[in-house]
Amino acid sequence: MELNADLQEKKQFLIEGLKSTYKGQYDAIQPLPYIKDRLYCVDKVFVEGGVEVCLAPELTPGTRGSWERLESYKSMYTDFRFKSKRRIIQGEPGYGKSTLTLQLAYDWCNDVSDSPMNNVEILILLRLRQLGSVKSLYRAIKSFLLFHEPRVSKHVIEKIIDSCSSVHIILDGYDEYPGRDSNDNDDVHRIIKMELFADFEVSLTTRYLPECLRKETKRAKLIGFDDKARDEYIRKAVVGNNYEAVEEIKQQLYENSILADLCQVPLIFVMFAHMAQDQRDSMKFKSVTQFFKYMIRCFYDHLKQKFKDNRSNELYLHEMEHHKLDEIAFEGLNKEHQQLSWIKTRFRQRVGPELYDQYILIGILVEEDEVSDDSITTMVRFYHKLFCEWYAAHHLVTLVKNAHDLSDMLRFLDPFDLQYLFRFACGLDPNAGKKLINHLKGLPGGDTFAILCILEQTGDVNDIMASVKELCSRTVRIKGGDSALLQRSTTQLLDIASKNHIPISRVHLFLCSPRVDESGLNLILESGLSLSILSSLQKLQITDIRRLTNEELAAILSYSSQCTSLKELRFVGYHMPDTIPVGSIPSSLKSRNVKVWNGNYINGVYRRLNLQTGQWQACDNDGNLPGEEGLDEESYQESLANFNRARRK
Template identity: 50%
Template structure:
């Protein structure tokens, strides 16, 4: 988007376009200090006061605040500039776009417009496959699209563009991989590809030696991820120095090089003259969940007591996929919860990897009235839809009440 604006392809009437990643900020730093720190760090002539004057003097400014759900002081009461922007007490006359996985608790509902990103639709998928994977090879295009259509579990997962991109390339290069039977299998193979790619790069005589033992010996990393997910305040990022002390410098560097952990600068000071930066290490939420699931198999009671499956569905699903014995207990627990029986279907699939193995369970669930409500959680809606997709393959008769418009 920034490149397109620089080239004049978008936001043509905007004089200044500002992009800030909120996970890099803290509640004490002003928005002008943040712009100075991350967008003009090497120009000593520019002060935060200059940035404020420039913004106020421009006739057209657009601000993009990326990832409010990752902002350290989200929904906090500290009076941060980010909070003031969201409530329109700051930048009231500026067009501000906020990206987030959930809505802030306090914002101006009267003038806020919403755009929901739902992932790659059919048209976008087709365009990407042709442009970046297969070219105009119609048969290969059809094979990749068919592989997803025949597997509703992966089709739902690949609504996420990054995962769809990885699936397309992996299954095009090795066609037998188009038959992934569970989300656990897909992520296991994806992580294996990360390590394999790094191992191949290490074959160069000038490259650093690949530490193969780190691939399998990651108990402490699993524990860190598990604690981050199951703590009172969910933690998706860690200070690098603390993480390296706990996991070992070599281990951290290995997983950063592999690409499973990612380094990122964050603001540490509020003094503009001493605006040092720290490093945090963060991963995609699903990768955290699959790593944490290894730990979760040995701490089942804590998982069930502390973690809502409707908030961290993949932690439950990966745990079921990794350990059939633990998975059986989780599935029984889910069936005992209100509206948990449909989600239990997805956990069963992670265990067996075979849709045919749950015919009786599908028929049992569909023998009752199948309802979908707008008030249902997104996971429950998706679980119900995937249940219906599986049922359609068995020609199971059912009574459906669609209440999404209520």
């Protein structure tokens, strides 16, 4: 639609107004919330973590479909396999969903040539948690993005957008949207369901996947920082090309192996990296509770140095006394639908004006405006959900110590969603920790997580050795449908077992689609988590439903050969290559005569790989070849006949 001169001019005002708003947002990245005078442009600190896309959705509950890693976030918009008008970008809290949206806004504002936003006429980026009861997209744009532009009204915005051929809408934070999962026919839901602006491209970020979009919409997933991304961030945003300084920060992380999992979360790693640069002394932690306690102390210490007067004593008392903040945090999490933001006036009155102002000044709390009922309400939230879990854990400790039955009291607290709430509580108080650990052991899959909570409680690996040995004496399963917490807990415990030379009887990776990383030292699961070389692993079974290429098989064989105690490697469900080049079979597998076999039982036949020839041969139920224990010549000939008949079919 051709615009008249007046509307064309107002379109330019709209675009300039949007760019001005986005610049104010992407120029205010704050890696350390307590240092408010150290702000960065997003382009100076943005580092790409892992991104995967779903090429085929899950077929049955508990499975994860087919996912593939992308080289860049840009591929979400350029890869032909991911071509769609609707995209969902999933990621856990702190994994960089909002930072990614600001990078896209930066790209658009600055005409970045290789960005997928380069040819977009108008970019609309809305933070859904701010929308309150606003149901109209045009009103939301006016209220949040063009509030400073009087020359462009809500009705003018509607006319301009309707006339555009290229509009990209980014809806950030569906999981924090007040109207999420409701049946309201608001513009947000109409856009998502393609009832509104069906020709416009829409990206939705969220912590979880809305049920109504499980099949129809293309999905991507942010999986956090690996070693390469962490290195890049340190160089780009912390110390530049100072090689020695880079190595010093990396060494601090390696010395705190208990934090390796936590530092996969980009937000936490970013704070760790900047704190490691600021602190002259080495930071050593035996638990995430110790780390978080240290981090909060840094928040307060910075403010004390800023005041440099007798108020530092008051700050110390306030640092120790935060009961009201604890209560509010706990009440927000202990609900069927969690509350992560509160009306400022009520929150401030409850904790007290003086303490509230300090929490804002320190950076523990953040204020944000929300539009509701034609008025703007200032809301307050914790800097990150992990901070909410930290303070809630203090109140949980108080409740648990005085409670006899935890089941009813904890009915809304899902440890698989609030893992750090439980870990913090166990680390803060040994007596409350014992009760919580017993409670966790009674939950499905909770025994594995309980072991990590014991480690959190004591800070001493020796105290969990008996539990780790008992766990590793039986089959340890990691399933594709498991929560991230359960997978993380399991992989961490396997790593602890291996490093302490505890025999791991058998690991079964079920529908995890593992692949070997470039270093050849890690199996990367579909969830993005990794399984490092396990020197004490005795048997490994991998179950999946797909074709395995020669290259993929060779990489898994190479990884397995480095698990020096491995006796058996079994593949189940895979369509395996007919033959394997002998050169791709590691010599250590041959010298140890590791059983590598296809566990698919077809027409009475199992097949095992002959490591000397690269051929599959019929074997017995225990994987024995002719001449080995358990399979005589007559049985072998019968199995071979069955095998050949199966191949002909």
